[in-house]
Amino acid sequence: MTQTTPHVEIRHAVDPVTARQLDTQGLRDAFHMPDLFAEGEIRLVYTHYDRMIAGGAVPAGKALVLDHVKQTGTASILDRREMGIVNVGDAGTVSAAGESWEMGRGDVLYLPMGAGPVSFDGAGRFYILSAPAHMAHPARLVTLAEAKKVNMGSAATANERTINQFIHPDVMPSCQLVVGYTQFHGGSVWNTMPAHVHDRRMEVYLYFDMAEDARVFHFMGEPNETRHLVMKNEEAVVSPPWSIHCGAGTGSYTFIWAMAGDNVDYRDVEMVSMEELR
Template sequence: MPNVETRHAIDPVSAKSFDTQSLRQHFHVDGLFVPGTLKLVYTHYDRMMLGSAVPTDKDIVLEHVAETGTPGVLDRREMGVLNIGEAGTITVDGTTYEVGAGEVLYIGRGAGPITFSAPGRYYILSAPAHHTYPTKLIKIADARRVELGSAETANERVIIQFLHPEVCESCQLLMGYTQFAPGSVWNTMPAHRHDRRMEAYLYFDLSEEQRVFHFMGEPDETRHIVIANEEAIISPPWSIHSGAGTGAYTFCWAMAGDNVDFTDMDMVPMETLR
């Protein structure tokens, strides 16, 4: 059975009173990517589930998660899996996919069981689904690339979109990752919110000494959480989500909610941030 933790939704008024420990307890996810283990975090934000699987000499099989209330984990869900390690294989309904480093496997509703094989390090995201779309392996060359920012503003980066309407059909799960050029550290500034969707972030490709300062909260009540390599953040719909690192890094973003419009954002003017 997988190790599953439940995170309940927090409203912005309550979040204003949180100290550092409380912020981390509700929004920060650590302890991911432990060899030989499967860890899942089931959230009450649009029922998004995130987690990790790190198979070693034994495969890891994901089939039943009691928190979903269904016999199979994907009976009423879809899933995206990003491999942040060496090339490995994922087997779904008897079909085996070789998932290279930085590649994403989309798994449609109703599929399963799902078998993760070494030597990959798999980041797992799942959201409820109302329709079955085909399971699809998405190579980096097939993803949509958006280059933004500049070295002068320390935010030169490329957004690589995998679960995006122009790349792979999905019900509500959007997913990809953003890579920063050397010397660039700022992401998503000016900040934005989208009350129609929640987000989750995995920060990776950091050295042992590096940290990312993830900014969250309502625009006039911002807070921060310090993130180390391969740690994640659950971002509520009412919160901004921005960050600055002590060096370049990569972060995987995923969204679930009312639509799959990547540009559905409520921009926050810089002068309103506090």
């Protein structure tokens, strides 16, 4: 397989005191991740939050191979990492370690440390997430039907939603990567409200399934120093451990959440009361 040279951007960690001083463009430069999906390319963002990598691969009829990424300091990206892949496009194929998986829209694939180069083919739009790993767990394709579903919220508070857990302790083992996505019921637009923080791990959101002219207002920052970013379809945002992460959309949407850090317990959060929010 011929290596596809990925386009890689860096996001350095920003502390909460510095974040308070940033204007809109400064916030977007530090936390916003646009243009992850480009036909015929692999695009990655290497963050200094728990060394999480987020990116996209769009084969567009020509196989793409992800192997060496200079920023990881290893010969192949998965030499000391694990990876989660979510297909947000049409049917496609992912191959690694001598195996291939057919992925439909919404399917999630887990690849372990040591799986070697990863090949993407077909009509898929593959969202890539990767974090450092300390051991190899079995590779596994998890379909939406196999995901654990948690229903939360209500229509009365505009946040009735189903949380689909894929790479998650209740579904399968991983080292530190936790991945799933949240789908809203008709008329609901608020995500992750009431808000919370989790200081033991960072998070990345990717918003998708949005109309071209739809937007999500993503809220971030310390609970008493909130800021917002305006997000379009297939745009991602990094959430530091000290930050809230919630939002409201102008229409229906789905968002993929991915976490890395000390604790994989999804319930390990510090809730923020409405009285604390500013």
